[in-house]
Amino acid sequence: MSMLKFASLTSLAAGIMMAAGAAVADPITIKFSHVVAENTPKGQMAIKFQELVEEKLGDQVDVEVYPNSQLYGDDQVLEAMLLGDVQLAAPSLSKFQKYTDQLQVFDLPFLFEDMAAVERFQNSATGVQLLTSLQDKGLIGLGYLHNGLKQLSASEPLRVPEDAAGKKFRIQTSDVLAAQFKAIDAVPLKKPFSEVFILLQTQAIDGQENTYSNIYSQKFFEVQPYITESNHGLIDYMVVSSASFWNGLPEDVRPKVEAALKQALAYGNSIALKENQEAKQAIIDSGKSEIITLTPEQRQQWVEAMKPVWDQFADEIGQDVIDAAVASNEG
Numbered sequence: 510m511s512m513l514k515f516a517s518l519t520s521l522a523a524g525i526m527m528a529a530g531a532a533v534a535d536p537i538t539i540k541f542s543h544v545v546a547e548n549t550p551k552g553q554m555a556i557k558f559q560e561l562v563e564e565k566l567g568d569q570v571d572v573e574v575y576p577n578s579q580l581y582g583d584d585q586v587l588e589a590m591l592l593g594d595v596q597l598a599a600p601s602l603s604k605f606q607k608y609t610d611q612l613q614v615f616d617l618p619f620l621f622e623d624m625a626a627v628e629r630f631q632n633s634a635t636g637v638q639l640l641t642s643l644q645d646k647g648l649i650g651l652g653y654l655h656n657g658l659k660q661l662s663a664s665e666p667l668r669v670p671e672d673a674a675g676k677k678f679r680i681q682t683s684d685v686l687a688a689q690f691k692a693i694d695a696v697p698l699k700k701p702f703s704e705v706f707i708l709l710q711t712q713a714i715d716g717q718e719n720t721y722s723n724i725y726s727q728k729f730f731e732v733q734p735y736i737t738e739s740n741h742g743l744i745d746y747m748v749v750s751s752a753s754f755w756n757g758l759p760e761d762v763r764p765k766v767e768a769a770l771k772q773a774l775a776y777g778n779s780i781a782l783k784e785n786q787e788a789k790q791a792i793i794d795s796g797k798s799e800i801i802t803l804t805p806e807q808r809q810q811w812v813e814a815m816k817p818v819w820d821q822f823a824d825e826i827g828q829d830v831i832d833a834a835v836a837s838n839e840g
Contacts, residue, residue, distance in 0.1 A: 536569055536570055537570045537571070537759075538570075538571050538573065538596070539562070539571070539572045539573070539596045539766075540573050540575065540580065540595045540597070541555050541558065541559070541572060541573065541574045541575065541596070541597040541598070541599075542575045542580040542581050542586050542589075542595045542597070542598050543555060543575070543576055543598065543599050544576075544578045544582055544583050544702045545576065545577065545723060545726065546576060546577060546726040546727065547577075548726055549656070549722050549723065549726050549784065550654065550655060550656055550657075550722060550777045550778070550780055550781040550784050551599055551654060551746060551777065553777060553780060554599075554654055554773050554776060554777025555576070555773075556574060557772070557777065558572065558574075558770055558773035559572040561768075561769035561772055561773055562766060562769045564769075565766075566762065566765055569762060570762060570766065578701070578702065578703040581595065581598075582701045582702065582703055583598075583601060583604045583682075583701075584604065584701060586598045586600060587600065587607075587648065587749070590750070590751045590754075591751055593751070593754065596750060596751070596754050597748065597750055598748075598749055598750075599654055599746040599747065599749070600746060600747065601656075601745070601746055602615040602743075602744075602745050602746065603616050603681035603682065603683040603685075603686060604681065604682060605747065606682065606683055606684060606685075607682075608642075608643050608648060609642040609643055610825040610826060611642050611826055611827060611830055612639060612642065612747070613683070613684070613685045613822055614639075614827075614834055615743050615745060616689075616742065616743075617685060617818060617819055617826075617831070617834075618689045618742055618812075618815035618816070618818055619741055619742075619811070619812045619815060619816065620742075620743070620819075620831075620835070621658075621743060621834070621838065622838045623658075624657065624658065624781075624782060625840075626837045626838045626840075627655070627745065627837070628778075629837040629840070630833065630834050630837035631653045633833060635830055635833040635834075636653070636833075639830075640652070640653075643749065644752060647751055647752050648749050648751060648752065649749065649750050649752050649755050649756075650747050650748070650749050651748045651749060651750060651755075651767075651770055652747070652748050652770060653745055653746070653747060653774070654745065654747075654774055654777050654778065655745050655746075655777070655778045655781040656720045656722065656723065656744040656746065657720040657722060657743075657744060657781055657782065657784075657785045658720065658740040658741075658742070658744075658785075659718045659719055659720055659739070659740070659741055659742040659743065659744055660718065660719065660720070660721060660724065660736050660737060660738050660739055660740070661673075661717075661718050661736070661737040661739050661741070662709075662716050662717055662718075662719070662724060662729055662733035662735065662736045662737075662798070663678075663715055663733060663735050663737070664676075664712065664715050664733065664734065664735070665715070665735065666735045666799075666801055667716070667735065667801065668737070668801060668803065668807055669810050669811075670693040670810055670811055670814040670815075671694075673690070673693045673695040673716075674693065674694040674695060675694065675696065676695050676696065676716060677695070677698055677713075677714045677715045678690050678695055678696065678697055678698065678714065678715065678716045678717055678718065679698055679699075679700045679705050679708060679709075679714050679716075679717040679718075680697045680698065680699055680700075680717075681699070681702075682699050684822075685818060685822055686742075687699070688818045689742070689815050689818050692815050692817060692818055693814050693815065698714060700714075702727075705717055705727065705729065706727055706728060706732065709729060710732045716733065717729065718741070719744065720785055721785040721786075721788040721789040721792065722781070722788045723744070724736065724788065725788035725789075725792055726788070730795065730797055731795075731797050733798055734797070734798055735798065735799050735801060736792065736798050736799070736800045736801065737800075737801045737803065738800055738802055738803065739803065739808070739811060748770065819831060
């Protein structure tokens with residue numbers, strides 16, 4: 510073999526090795542930002558997604574999970590996503606009002622009878638269509654993740670709507686939720702999730718609404734002596750990405766990432782109900798917060814007080830979307 514040919518082969522081999530090294534050194538990075546603790550359904554789903562992507566794609570894709578608002582709160586993450594600073598997030602459905610009116614359906618009070626009805630609606634043609642309602646704003650909905658039904662916590666017992674009059678409640682950034690509390694003469698305050706504990710602890714607010722798993726994992730029960738089991742609303746999430754990032758994933762990568770996400774969502778949803786039941790029991794066992802069970806008559810008073818909010822937002826959401834959600838209660 511001539512020296513020239515040997516040198517060419519050596520150069521070619523070095524080039525291949527350098528290219529391979531570059532491929533290993535420069536994986537696709539997916540920063541997954543969320544606002545809750547790792548022991549919540551969302552937190553466990555994110556970790557499962559990270560594990561599944563590593564299992565399916567090895568060094569090709571690197572998933573970095575940032576819980577507890579380490580990167581962004583839900584109020585900032587979608588803008589950060591559109592700027593390319595984060596690739597995956599799972600904001601509460603309440604956070605999408607800026608991008609579409611239709612998703613406000615999930616904030617309507619006393620809309621769903623139970624989580625089975627929520628599941629039926631999200632899997633329906635209308636529920637699937639809602640995932641695409643963000644596309645003209647540069648975002649892609651990839652699936653729904655459950656947290657659960659909301660309870661009311663407060664510094665004083667809440668048994669009938671009149672008990673909430675004049676009290677300040679933290680809410681997510683949602684006009685529907687603001688209207689819900691105004692309907693019972695309470696004062697809604699839109700504040701970041703990361704600030705809720707200190708606001709409760711310092712008595713800057715009187716109460717908040719959340720699922721048992723969030724009330725427990727964020728230690729709200731330690732600074733709220735009363736929790737009313739109202740099941741009046743829903744906290745679920747939409748896993749979302751930017752259209753430019755998602756559509757820009759290589760054709761041999763995106764299906765595997767998609768499959769990992771589908772599996773992770775199924776995992777997260779399977780544990781959401783269990784997590785809430787366990788969190789409720791842990792709160793009871795702590796003795797720090799009393800859980801108030803409403804009588805049917807008391808609960809009906811809350812329903813009647815808040816039901817006008819449906820009509821208030823029917824034009825924005827679409828009566829057909831509300832009707833499809835109501836129909837999901839029929840099984």
